[in-house]
Amino acid sequence: MATEHVKHIEAYSPQFGTMIPSGFQKWLRTCVLWQLVRFVAINIKMTMLILKSHH
Amino acid sequence: MARLVIMGAGVAGHTAASFASDWLGKEHEVVVVTPNSQWNWIPSNIWVGVGEMSKDEVVFPLAPVYEKAGVDYRQAKAVSVHPEGKADSDAPYITIEYTGQDKEGQSEELTYDYLINATGPKLNFGATPGLDAGHTVSVCTADHAVHANVELENLIEKMKKGEKQKILIGTGHGMCTCQGAAFEYIFNVEHKLKEEGVRDMAEITFITNESFLGDFGMGGLHFKVGGFVTSSKVFAESLYAERGMNWIIGAHVNKVEAGKVTYELLDGSAGEAEFDFSMLIPPFAGVGFTAFDKAGEDITSKLFAPNGFMKVDAKYDAGAYENWKASDWPRTLQNPDYKNIFAAGIAFAPPHIISKPMSSPNGTPINPTPPRTGMPSAMMGKAVAASICDMIKGKTNEPTHTASMSEMGAACVASAGKGLFNGTAAAMTVYPIIPDFEKYPGTGRDLNGTTGEIGLAAHWVKHILHHAFIWKAKLKPGWTLIPE
Ligand SMILES: Cc1cc2nc3c(=O)[nH]c(=O)nc-3n(C[C@H](O)[C@H](O)[C@H](O)COP(=O)(O)OP(=O)(O)OC[C@H]3O[C@@H](n4cnc5c(N)ncnc54)[C@H](O)[C@@H]3O)c2cc1C
Secondary structure: OOOHHHOOOOOOOHHHHOOOOOHHHHHHHHOHHHHHHHHHHHHHHHHHHHHHHOO | OOEEEEEOOOHHHHHHHHHHHHHHHHHOEEEEEEOOOEEEOHHHHHHHOOOOOOHHHOEEEHHHHHHHHOOEEEEEEEEEEEOOOEOOEOOOEEEEEEOOOOOOOOEEEEEOOEEEEOOOOEEOHHHOOOOOOOOOEOOOOHHHHHHHHHHHHHHHHHHHOOOOEEEEEEEOOOOOOOHHHHHHHHHHHHHHHHHOOOHHHEEEEEEOOOOOOOOOOOOOOEEEEOOEEEEHHHHHHHHHHHOOOEEEOOEEEEEEEOOEEEEEEOOOOEEEEEOOEEEEEOOEEOOOOEEEOOOOOEOHHHHEOOOOOEOOOOOOOOOOHHHOOHHHOOOOOEOOOOOOEEEOHHHEOOOOOOOOOOEOOOOOEOOOOOOOOHHHHHHHHHHHHHHHHHHHOOOOOOOOOOOOOOOOOEEEEEEEOOOOOOOEEEEEEEOOOOOOOOOOOOOOOOOOOOEEEEEHHHHHHHHHHHHHHHHHHOOOOOHHHOOO
């Protein structure tokens, strides 16, 4: 069901006022192929951060 | 021959000792004074606290590592600092009291040419009535985390028998820091309950002194995601909402009793939250040194701020929030009065907090105090060691290296679960740690260096960091190549 991942949200509760990941977004989080790409990206980002931070 | 004494062998002190002994060789002496016999990779205590790792996987004995590195290791706690020496000697010294090495309770004077204070925080459980009474658990030390897991296992047993349980995780005082640890722990607990098939038996609530979820003691952060510049508030709220967890923000927990906390909120109202299991982070203070001048007069307030952290080259008179600047933050971490004393990691006194100061109408301050996480603590330890080594080698009289939190970034990975394919994590980078609204108007941060995402990849990074940092701390081959 398209609303499976939001069905626990109660109207006007604090959770009602924020964003909830879509089913596709959640799938991407554990999709090994996509995550391998993200793994490389995160490592690049962290390396840049380290290089910028050392004085 | 010069003697560098390092007080504390945590992230900052151990990094400083490792590099200093490497750079100084046998010509000079590096002495480490620390009450712990084991080094602890504290971030992985979270996994110990949910039974995913054993204590042995997050600690190792310091003595063999220091023996290999040629560091003189004293298992002792430093008690007082005497930067001018004493009546009959100009040599500055500290007093120490042994906690191990078969000398428990014995005191000694230890002279130094250079001193690094890297003693981290005192876990100030006493600040909130009842927080030290055993009603709640903590994950701040490996032993605390082992105990937290025992309590969590008991709770899960009850849920398996059909008893609904209330879980409360967060900060135990209005002036806490380290929200990130509580944040990571709550997601690991929730993940564990799912794995045990009892998630529906638990009502899980996060209680925090942050004025909004995702403040993290850094005034929040912004990153580019899905075509928007998004606040960490939305990012954090989304994580709780997705998992059906409640939150209480702007809370100063003022009393902990069996199964119940009472708190005051930023709007001045009072509330109560009941729990069957609770992990509350205590506020941090300096470890509580005293300091004396040559005549034996107490100069503690000259060397240390009222919260017990050591004064360094920060701008302590910046005044109101509107006047705060990134440049208020210390760069060399050198004490302004005693140039041979430095502080690194949590031990240095910040000029002010990072988040906007807030208090309730009753005058109770409720705001996070500044986090000084692993990466900046290690970078400070290394920079201070580098400056001191240059000074010892006679290259200069002034510090040569800087490690300002307003000129460095931090990476933080918060996991949920530990499995390589079923856990996920949030990976965040922030640059700079201290928002610089002059350089980066609007959000205070470089939007290319400040990022956040959730997924398995971040989880793999967390695993790698665990093994890499323990490898590095053990000074195994190639340790200098692993960045801080
Ligand atoms: C549960 C938890 C999870 C965390 N997770 C992360 C994370 O994922 N990422 C991250 O970047 N940071 C994390 N942190 C923060 C990180 O652990 C700290 O930033 C870091 O440990 C600070 O380093 P430090 O050297 O200043 O203090 P510490 O590492 O605490 O070291 C202080 C040292 O001083 C010693 N000492 C104390 N009193 C004395 C005395 N009187 N004399 C001599 N020595 C003394 C102590 O025994 C200790 O060895 C986490 C913290 C906690 C509690």
